[in-house]
Amino acid sequence: MRNFTDLRITDVVEMVCLLAVSGSLRQTSSNSILLRATERLCPDGVLVRHYEGIGELPHFNPDLLEDPPETVIALWSIIGQADGLLFSCPEYARGIPGSFKNMLDWLVSSEEFPGKPVALFNASPRASHAQAALRLVLDTMSARIIEEASMTVNLLSSRLSAESIAADPVLGPMIGTALDAFKRRLDNQNL
Numbered sequence: 001m002r003n004f005t006d007l008r009i010t011d012v013v014e015m016v017c018l019l020a021v022s023g024s025l026r027q028t029s030s031n032s033i034l035l036r037a038t039e040r041l042c043p044d045g046v047l048v049r050h051y052e053g054i055g056e057l058p059h060f061n062p063d064l065l066e067d068p069p070e071t072v073i074a075l076w077s078i079i080g081q082a083d084g085l086l087f088s089c090p091e092y093a094r095g096i097p098g099s100f101k102n103m104l105d106w107l108v109s110s111e112e113f114p115g116k117p118v119a120l121f122n123a124s125p126r127a128s129h130a131q132a133a134l135r136l137v138l139d140t141m142s143a144r145i146i147e148e149a150s151m152t153v154n155l156l157s158s159r160l161s162a163e164s165i166a167a168d169p170v171l172g173p174m175i176g177t178a179l180d181a182f183k184r185r186l187d188n189q190n191l
């Protein structure tokens with residue numbers, strides 16, 4: 001695994017940068033841990049960064065777009081720098097968690113989001129309503145959902161660490177295959 005600090009600027013320019021965003025604010029979130037496992041399974045030439053600011057974003061209010069808060073400007077910037085987005089979002093009350101939907105609302109009218117390739121990871125096979133709602137929202141926002149890079153695994157009550165997910169003989173290859181497919185689509189810009 002390589003960190004940003006290990007890389008020269010020329011390496012970063014040539015790399016595919018993925019931005020991982022978990023829809024859960026929980027400290028031990030299975031969705032966040034799933035996204036952390038991707039760092040260990042990245043194909044060569046891919047870097048994963050994590051955006052952990054959804055809890056700091058203000059409630060979306062179109063009036064604030066006239067003079068956007070710093071946290072929102074930072075969100076637009078980090079989204080703009082990413083070649084692709086990795087989302088992993090739980091289901092709350094058969095829907096998308098409010099904090100994650102709030103982040104998406106801030107991105108609706110941004111220049112950075114439309115057309116962005118998105119892989120949908122999902123840590124629970126039961127979260128079908130939230131997944132369907134998320135797809136509808138992302139479609140409406142003109143994201144490009146990359147199906148071959150999207151996947152559902154069952155981490156409900158698993159308590160696995162990112163390291164053990166990456167080392168798991170079933171989960172590790174599933175995640176690696178999804179990341180390989182995402183990189184292929186991003187390399188070949190015919191999305």
Ligand SMILES: Cc1cc2nc3c(=O)[nH]c(=O)nc-3n(C[C@H](O)[C@H](O)[C@H](O)COP(=O)(O)O)c2cc1C
Nearest residue numbers: 024026029030031032090091092093094095126127
């Ligand atoms: C308030 C609340 C509502 C939930 N509603 C649902 C639901 O409607 N459907 C479902 O499958 N799971 C539901 N769950 C379970 C979570 O989706 C599940 O615990 C998931 O693992 C949480 O993701 P995380 O581990 O990334 O935090 C709910 C959990 C909470 C706390």
